[in-house]
Amino acid sequence: MVESAPKSRMSGPARRAVITAAALRIFAEKGYHAASLGEIAKAAGVARTVMYDHFPSKRVLLLAVLQEQNTALVEYIGARITGRGTARERMRDTVDAYFGFAQSRPEARKLLFDPTSEDDPEIRTVRWGIREARTKAVAAMLAQDMREIGVDPAEPGAEAVVEFIITGMDGVAQWWEHRPEVPRSTLVEGVMWLLSSGLGPRP
Amino acid sequence: MVESAPKSRMSGPARRAVITAAALRIFAEKGYHAASLGEIAKAAGVARTVMYDHFPSKRVLLLAVLQEQNTALVEYIGARITGRGTARERMRDTVDAYFGFAQSRPEARKLLFDPTSEDDPEIRTVRWGIREARTKAVAAMLAQDMREIGVDPAEPGAEAVVEFIITGMDGVAQWWEHRPEVPRSTLVEGVMWLLSSGLGPRP
DNA sequence: AGGTCAACCGACACTAATGTCGGTTGCGCG
DNA sequence: CGCGCAACCGACATTAGTGTCGGTTGACCT
Numbered sequence: 249m250v251e252s253a254p255k256s257r258m259s260g261p262a263r264r265a266v267i268t269a270a271a272l273r274i275f276a277e278k279g280y281h282a283a284s285l286g287e288i289a290k291a292a293g294v295a296r297t298v299m300y301d302h303f304p305s306k307r308v309l310l311l312a313v314l315q316e317q318n319t320a321l322v323e324y325i326g327a328r329i330t331g332r333g334t335a336r337e338r339m340r341d342t343v344d345a346y347f348g349f350a351q352s353r354p355e356a357r358k359l360l361f362d363p364t365s366e367d368d369p370e371i372r373t374v375r376w377g378i379r380e381a382r383t384k385a386v387a388a389m390l391a392q393d394m395r396e397i398g399v400d401p402a403e404p405g406a407e408a409v410v411e412f413i414i415t416g417m418d419g420v421a422q423w424w425e426h427r428p429e430v431p432r433s434t435l436v437e438g439v440m441w442l443l444s445s446g447l448g449p450r451p
Numbered sequence: 452m453v454e455s456a457p458k459s460r461m462s463g464p465a466r467r468a469v470i471t472a473a474a475l476r477i478f479a480e481k482g483y484h485a486a487s488l489g490e491i492a493k494a495a496g497v498a499r500t501v502m503y504d505h506f507p508s509k510r511v512l513l514l515a516v517l518q519e520q521n522t523a524l525v526e527y528i529g530a531r532i533t534g535r536g537t538a539r540e541r542m543r544d545t546v547d548a549y550f551g552f553a554q555s556r557p558e559a560r561k562l563l564f565d566p567t568s569e570d571d572p573e574i575r576t577v578r579w580g581i582r583e584a585r586t587k588a589v590a591a592m593l594a595q596d597m598r599e600i601g602v603d604p605a606e607p608g609a610e611a612v613v614e615f616i617i618t619g620m621d622g623v624a625q626w627w628e629h630r631p632e633v634p635r636s637t638l639v640e641g642v643m644w645l646l647s648s649g650l651g652p653r654p
Numbered sequence: 655a656g657g658t659c660a661a662c663c664g665a666c667a668c669t670a671a672t673g674t675c676g677g678t679t680g681c682g683c684g
Numbered sequence: 685c686g687c688g689c690a691a692c693c694g695a696c697a698t699t700a701g702t703g704t705c706g707g708t709t710g711a712c713c714t
Binding site: 658660662667668671677684 | 685686687688689690691692694695696697698699700701702703704705706707708709710711712714
């Protein structure tokens with residue numbers, strides 16, 4: 249054989265990591281259906297059929313990537329939220345941590361939170377669970393503030409506001425990808441400003 | 452032939468309308484790639500190949516649906532925004548009109564504004580244009596308010612806030628689909644409350 | 655050293671989708 | 685009435701993607 253390229257043979261876990269990394273990129277860029285295993289395999293530097301030595305199907309591969317990135321998110325946010333300081337300080341830290349995650353892992357943010365209309369029921373369920381976990385976390389943070397100003401966090405209007413805030417943050421994160429020169433602190437200030445005083449005068 | 456079902460033969464425009472209506476539903480439900488022409492044809496009550504007598508390709512069909520729904524949106528919002536009243540009143544009317552659109556045409560909202568990662572460049576361009584038009588409209592509305600409170604609408608922080616508001620509204624609209632019993636006015640009040648005073652005391 | 659396990663791959667079968675072609679038939683219009 | 689256009693359809697060609705199978709070979713372990 250005139251073979252020249254010494255394709256490195258990796259250990260199972262190492263190869264799996266390479267594959268999930270490639271899959272994250274491709275899935276985030278094209279969406280689940282438009283992404284093909286062949287393309288992901290190519291990006292991971294292996295033949296297409298090798299995929300099946302590591303993951304039983306494309307669907308399971310996506311689910312693995314989702315789980316992986318979700319734990320990465322939890323670790324990322326958790327590591328930066330000490331839980332110290334006033335409610336406002338903790339909120340600010342959380343907002344900042346979320347933008348930090350969006351900055352350092354844009355594909356992960358996209359894959360985890362962009363509302364792509366998916367037909368597969370299990371995928372739908374998993375993604376909804378991830379999204380809901382985030383919603384709950386934010387709602388819990390805001391519940392205290394709301395009670396203090398005399399608003400029942402369980403009332404529909406309050407829930408809607410929580411959704412507003414969460415998806416609004418995502419929107420800012422998306423927008424940020426097109427304007428990476430804007431410093432993170434500017435985003436945090438803008439969000440905190442709106443959250444604390446609406447369109448009223450800036451403090 | 453023992454044919455019994457008298458499949459009605461429609462005029463060209465009428466059939467096209469049926470097809471785009473079906474396509475809107477299926478595209479919104481499954482996304483572009485997961486939706487198949489066969490399925491849409493079935494929903495429209497015709498054989499699959501009839502699709503090609505009315506639209507040259509699946510891609511063009513989607514673009515047609517997008518244009519159609521976008522003009523529907525513009526008409527819907529435009530018809531409800533008189534432009535009279537104070538800035539706050541107009542803003543309230545706009546928010547209400549948007550939720551009205553989301554309520555009466557949930558699939559259209561989904562198709563037009565959910566950020567699905569699409570690979571086709573032309574589709575991407577069209578959808579981005581639609582989204583940007585909405586952003587511009589909102590930014591123009593808010594510019595006046597911002598100037599009045601001493602904020603330059605062109606500064607990055609202000610832009611980010613506009614993105615926050617727009618995607619936040621979308622988030623509320625999505626959430627509303629799961630809680631349709633909540634009256635529209637509650638959503639409008641919630642949004643207006645946050646926009647005018649943040650998480651401060653409700654007026 | 656040599657044997658075993660797993661990483662790796664090419665060829666194949668299968669499915670589902672898009673798009674084409676030729677033909678048929680209902681409906682409007684002179 | 686009859687003529688023609690266009691709405692409609694079934695059969696086909698083609699492509700692209702998923703998942704399977706058998707075989708090869710490198711690396712580790714005793």
